[in-house]
Amino acid sequence: MSSSQPPAQSDKGVALVTGAARGIGRAIAIRLAEDGFDVAVNDLPGTPELDEVIKAIESKGRRAVAAPGDVSEESVVTDMIQRTVSTLGSLDVMVANAGAVILETFLETSVEAFDKQMAVNARSVMLCYKHAAKQMISQGRGGRIVGASSMAGKQATEVLFAYSATKFAVRGMTQSAALALGSHGITVNAYAPGGVETRLLDAFDNFLEPLAGPRAGRNGLLAITAVGRIGEPEEIAHLVSYLASKEAGFITGQTISINGGSYFD
Template identity: 40%
Template structure:
């Protein structure tokens, strides 16, 4: 039996990257999975095919997390198709790298709406469904090492990830009485579409790799295990926590 056997897991931003790895990993751990995605139908279908290849049910629901109605629709449609909501993995996020002094307002506001507002809407919608169901649940948010450290070209992004981390802490207090646990994972540099252009320079990539004690940058699959652990009953007394998944980069000051 897998760690998530009998559970239904919802994952936002799951057509690629960390979200896709978490969704497929959840299916491998025994869960039925609903994924949210923005616009890549082929990638979403591929993710569902991988979920079904694990012998689990999957459904893909398109929507922009920046819009409040996307959250309510995603949760309702997932519950209707799969019967319930046990776990939400809030993963959807963007990071269009840009300098601070001439940051376009649209870039700043879009990043805020997707990463922070979208997280709030999704967590609230899933929590309301879990409260109605009456048997608790787990929420895992994908924050970032950027919640703890700065980035010259991420002045719009790092505040959103700090906000997601803080949201989980406060939601853990608000939802504990309903047996809903809220935790976050803080990835380091993970090789995804978000940073592929930033790391296209071989010298920069080598520098980043050399700063990681484990000697490599992360893969999306490196997040699946920590997310599944926090979503599972093995973490039944863990809430309000943040788990760094960064190969040791944060502690490598010297």
């Protein structure tokens, strides 16, 4: 294939990853391209790293398209899916990865902060699950839906009150959607990372530094992690790669911990 020829449509199908400009989302998008998927990537408008992810996907010989927007808004999600299908031909894997964090305790959390976290971390997942499922059902060949929960969605954290609530919500939505969609050949699962080298971990360190010193977040996680290290985004992507595969067709409704043994569930 000459460099002037665009890649052919993938036999694997098309994946869409939200929050894909950096961190875990970026790693997932690139891994799915390595697996043979064409990939649509989403993040907030004006996020400069999104272009770099597009280039990285294309360097793997796969087609890519950017679909920026705030996925807590329903019209954005429907437009994003329509753009993915019209440009790349279908939607076979949806990874609802986008999220944000506000570091506040229960007593500190305002209604406004709580609602913002719910919109970004829970409503966006619901919208992505719902509209991806509708598209997959219309295609008639099943699909894979994967969402982002967290270690904080299995064991709540004091300084992550609203964030913990949203990630527990993802687990519930994942189970319910799995029951609704199994007869269509669509599996729905989620991943629950522990400490991973991302901006969230940096924010956790910065938040705790005045109270407990530099790198307090990392050090606290290391103290309870069986493997004795912080994870990498690519390690989350490895799991998503499997959940997106044909081989994972008998796994659904699960939220799988990837935490190096910070706790066992």
